[in-house]
Amino acid sequence: MWLPTAYAAAEPRPLEGHYYLRGAMEMGAELLLRKDGTFAGGVAYGSAGGIAKGTWHVEDDILTLETEADSQPAKKLAFNFSRERTLAELEEYSQYSNNDNVDLVRKNYVMEMRYARLHPKPPAIKPVYVSFEFSQGPSSQLLLNSNEQTDLWLPYDPQRTLKKIGFATSRSSSPSQWFDVSPASRSFSIGWKKPKNQPISFEKPEESGLAETQRFLAADAQDRISKNYMVTLFHYDPITPPAVNPVDVYWQFQDGSTQQQIWADSNQLKLTQPYSATQTLQKVGLRMKGSTKDIQWFDITPDTRWLGFEWEAYPDPANGDLSVLFQDLRLAIEPDCLAVDFGNGKACFRRN
Template structure:
């Protein structure tokens, strides 16, 4: 009888720890959300401890990337925060899709990632040939706009994160951009262009996959490995 009870206890312990042992060794891979209508979501857990996540519903697309680890039967995702002061470069003429000059009396600096999207929250300092300067912060469309007399010539622009106290990253404005009063600057940090949908996310390890367990706004479907 004692042997039977012991075996039963061992069996119960093995079952309860299944989610914390056997799946942990096989967690890296590509997962797809199942059981939630009209919502598409994917999760990639890399063997190097990095993850990529996306969710799409209706016209809304959300993204996150960062690091992951296992803790007490859960997968914990921690998004990489956006750089406070990313590096920039001028768009090439091939990357410039806006050909129409800016309105007379305005200078426009567009900040974003080519073929990805705009970057809000970047402070731009506009400097004219006479030394006159004005600053603006890029909006949700990535546009920083100032009003400048048409008699002024745009010579250079300095960029940095709006919350940064770092030195300006300066760029001479090419002749064609001066003429059109509009220039575009590529941001090196895609995390600012596509802000993470969450800072941290916990997924419970289950026998058949991973289930979000700590976010009210997130769906309760199961991520199954493909």
């Protein structure tokens, strides 16, 4: 009679249930995992709080929460003026890379609006073996075992140029993906993604020659690339930006004139204002349409023709500011603990 009992004890306990946060100083939180794969969560820290709901799944002893997208357009946005470029800089860069901004910038000021949360947090990955085939001689293999952006360096030999890059899940197996590459290329940028409970996959490499690569590397890396190939691997799984309420955009020039536009589509990446040699852009202002708050102004360098802005949506006020803590949250499944770190050290969600 002891056999069934011993077998039952060895079975992992189902994760569904009601959990409470333990071990996080001055923070309280609850997490409800339902059998249908949905969750509800709440957190409080001082006078701030937040609630969230969505779906959950488990892979490789990691429980991941995916929060439900807000159904209403974002009522409040944060803007960051991240970079600016002159026409000369863009024209110089276009010599080495296809850049569709150049023709547009020759006739316009261009303002690019990019969602700050371009990608979710990269998921954990199992080791990937990166294979390299050459014009002659034996192949080579390097290991990718980090989900963070990684540079792999491979010795360069002009007598045997690189022909193909492939990816395999074990040292002995054949690559499941192969990409042909140009023999003149020396650096390769390759994005990867791994949907839940699916194999990792890789995007076609973006290739660059030696001169272009050296131009954008630090001095020590410039010397290194002269003797090596560089393969940069990074997580690439773009997030669809949330809808937004309209934003008034103000283009203010040095002569005191101002042109106004409305940005209302979060998928619209570019706003333009015709360029005139007799008018120099001085400032750009942003304000939610209908808001009584002051315009948020950003000073523009006189020669600038391309402006890069990043924007982020504040949480839905109904869900509370701390609802963002549940976004793409990953918890390590440990004995009697769903381990998490909210920025103040390891804590555990535990059943009562």
